[in-house]
Amino acid sequence: MINSKYKNNLNLIFDKLLKTYSYQGWWPFIDYDGVNPTKTGAISGYHPKDYDFPKNSNQKFEVIIGSILTQNTTWPSVEQALNNLNKLVDFDPLSILEFANNNEEPFKNAIRCVGFVNQKTEYLKNISNFYIDLKEDLDKEDEIPSRKDLLAVKGIGNETADSILLFAHKQKEFKVDSYTKRIFTYLGYIKENDSYMSIKNFFETNFSGDVNMFQEYHALIVEHAKRYYSKKPYGVNDKILNEFKI
């Protein structure tokens, strides 16, 4: 898929992005008093160079909820929704499920700012049920679900599954999003219509880094793309990665 001449480029691009933007501190947490860097669209809760997250089961489920809420919307909206929700209910599967079932309108009003409220309410109930069952079946708080099982939950697609596995469970799964496609299509490494799994496989085969660097790479891609790949024509002002264009 990639000429051997460019074999190391995914690592070189990572190095360049890291040098340019430094450590991103994903995944952000609402109750974490982290730094507030001058990051595009960032508000708070980031923890650069500290990969020891999530620190407890509530934070883990916060990542899982956030992964669904952030589908096709902006992070500031998600942060608002999480703060709204946090005043109403604990971030654990059983509490979320019961609150959503018994207080539908307050629940929807809390997350309304992220859009797609009806769908996302259903999705959040589904994922809550999934983790309730997972814990009951395996009787282990910290059991890690399989990617296949996650994908069987209505509302969890490829990207959300990888987001949950990478940032909540710290599994070495590369997360591909629309920004990833834009940057690496523009640079010439992938094609516009390549499938999610083929792009994921491309990164997992050609980028050598541990799970923390998998997290870092995705965050750096988002940061870079927000600056140069949000307005059409995408990438034309990207001087930072221009040297890696093929």
Next chain:
DNA sequence: TTCCAGGCAATAC
């Protein structure tokens, strides 16, 4: 006003 945002599922070929 139009376009875009850290997608997904259902449907149609």
Next chain:
DNA sequence: GTATTGCATGGA
């Protein structure tokens, strides 16, 4: 398997 469309809201 791949392409298209509806889903909701807020901000630039």
